[in-house]
Amino acid sequence: MNTSELSLRERDARVIAEIGRLRFSPLSLVGGRGNRLIEEGGREVLDLSGSAGPAILGYGHPAIVEAVERSVRDMAGASLLLYPNEPAVSLAEELLAITPGEGERRVWFGHSGSDANDCAVRVLQAATRRSRFISFIGSYHGNLSGSMGISGHTAMTHTLPRPGVVLLPYPDPFRPQFSADDVLALLDYQFETTCPPDQVAAIFIEPLMSDGGLIVPPPGFLFGLQERCRRHGIKIVVDEVKVGLGRSGLMHCFQHEGLTPDLVVFGKGLGGGLPLSAVVGPSEIMDHAPAFALLTTAGNPVATAAGGAVLKTIASENLAARSARTGKLFTDGLRALGAKYEMIGDVRGRGLAVGVDLVADRQTREPVPATTTAKIIYRGYQLGAAFTYVGLKANVLEFMPPLTLSEDEAAEGVAIVGQSIEDVLAGKVSDKDVASFMMW
Numbered sequence: 416m417n418t419s420e421l422s423l424r425e426r427d428a429r430v431i432a433e434i435g436r437l438r439f440s441p442l443s444l445v446g447g448r449g450n451r452l453i454e455e456g457g458r459e460v461l462d463l464s465g466s467a468g469p470a471i472l473g474y475g476h477p478a479i480v481e482a483v484e485r486s487v488r489d490m491a492g493a494s495l496l497l498y499p500n501e502p503a504v505s506l507a508e509e510l511l512a513i514t515p516g517e518g519e520r521r522v523w524f525g526h527s528g529s530d531a532n533d534c535a536v537r538v539l540q541a542a543t544r545r546s547r548f549i550s551f552i553g554s555y556h557g558n559l560s561g562s563m564g565i566s567g568h569t570a571m572t573h574t575l576p577r578p579g580v581v582l583l584p585y586p587d588p589f590r591p592q593f594s595a596d597d598v599l600a601l602l603d604y605q606f607e608t609t610c611p612p613d614q615v616a617a618i619f620i621e622p623l624m625s626d627g628g629l630i631v632p633p634p635g636f637l638f639g640l641q642e643r644c645r646r647h648g649i650k651i652v653v654d655e656v657k658v659g660l661g662r663s664g665l666m667h668c669f670q671h672e673g674l675t676p677d678l679v680v681f682g683k684g685l686g687g688g689l690p691l692s693a694v695v696g697p698s699e700i701m702d703h704a705p706a707f708a709l710l711t712t713a714g715n716p717v718a719t720a721a722g723g724a725v726l727k728t729i730a731s732e733n734l735a736a737r738s739a740r741t742g743k744l745f746t747d748g749l750r751a752l753g754a755k756y757e758m759i760g761d762v763r764g765r766g767l768a769v770g771v772d773l774v775a776d777r778q779t780r781e782p783v784p785a786t787t788t789a790k791i792i793y794r795g796y797q798l799g800a801a802f803t804y805v806g807l808k809a810n811v812l813e814f815m816p817p818l819t820l821s822e823d824e825a826a827e828g829v830a831i832v833g834q835s836i837e838d839v840l841a842g843k844v845s846d847k848d849v850a851s852f853m854m855w
């Protein structure tokens with residue numbers, strides 16, 4: 416059969432490796448404009464996923480189109496390794512200007528959140544001569560060996576954690592199995608026994624735990640953690656890959672927690688959909704040695720031109736404040752659904768990083784089965800919206816829409832989520848419908 420007779424999804428199944436798929440619906444794309452994805456066949460679908468976060472300016476934003484077109488037409492090389500290029504150096508200057516920090520600092524560019532965290536792990540171990548790390552159960556820092564090794568997401572249990580990593584519980588106010596004080600006491604005990612603090616290079620922190628379930632930490636917890644680490648010379652690395660760059664309602668999500676990180680990791684939205692990440696950190700770390708963390712096309716002029724357009728647009732369109740405003744409308748709308756649907760146990764997040772924790776029982780807060788979560792997403796797709804799920808029990812609807820989401824689109828999204836829940840409760844989606852979308 417020639418491919419012209421096959422759907423895009425059928426062709427995808429024939430050529431794209433399963434190891435690289437995380438599919439939540441049959442949605443197959445031929446385009447995207449504004450905050451809408453264009454499905455094969457032309458249907459427009461409201462994007463509440465941001466393509467797992469990077470599309471913070473939506474699709475086809477004029478600022479990105481113009482910057483990329485200009486840069487690719489007159490391309491200043493294809494690598495930052497060998498030659499400085501104007502877009503990369505300008506973006507680094509802008510990143511240093513917007514990222515709080517003291518002293519001499521430098522920027523490393525990568526292609527993804529994974530390689531940026533991977534680089535941070537390696538250079539911190541080398542520069543501090545300390546080989547232990549602290550991270551969290553539920554954390555997701557990447558899918559390369561180094562970044563996986565300091566992650567604690569259940570989707571990565573096929574890979575052993577890095578030797579010497581301490582994974583702490585991330586306190587969840589909705590399911591307080593471990594309080595903030597419990598976790599701090601556990602860390603103190605680790606320091607006294609099996610994890611000498613002077614052997615710890617750094618702690619990796621998500622200021623809002625995304626893939627682990629859209630968890631906003633208890634007030635003061637991360638600050639308390641930072642103060643403990645500071646006492647032992649342990650570097651503070653904040654992973655802003657998914658919730659940074661205005662999404663949380665502030666430019667940096669760590670600002671909600673009063674953190675003063677040594678290193679900040681950017682990704683996803685930085686490139687506005689083009690592959691781009693960055694690590695910002697002190698020179699004594701980032702200048703550890705030449706040719707230490709090389710990726711040939713990292714910092715290329717096209718992706719970094721897109722990054723420059725993203726930062727300029729976040730500022731010119733005041734997207735951090737807009738995320739706070741639209742996020743509140745969206746969150747309030749979802750919370751209002753909770754009055755009608757017992758299944759909505761908690762609605763949480765910051766700005767336009769929003770999670771809906773689905774429960775089978777409001778009293779026990781037992782998560783719903785993953786099939787229920789998957790059915791709501793599948794039905795949402797049928798009704799015209801794209802969103803995903805996260806959480807260690809696959810029971811948290813995740814919303815990471817473009818920061819350009821309008822108030823009307825937020826209301827439209829809430830209506831679709833409500834109708835999806837209604838229809839799933841009415842049995843309109845079968846287990847068979849979602850069987851191939853139960854991926855993590």
Ligand SMILES: Cc1ncc(COP(=O)(O)O)c(/C=N/[C@@H]2CCCCNC2=O)c1O
Binds near residue numbers: 437467527621654657
């Ligand atoms: C806080 C945080 N840090 C780093 C990463 C890794 O970023 P890349 O997937 O760009 O390598 C991620 C990626 N998160 C996953 C990517 C896999 C699919 C599921 N959804 C995510 O957002 C992240 O959330």
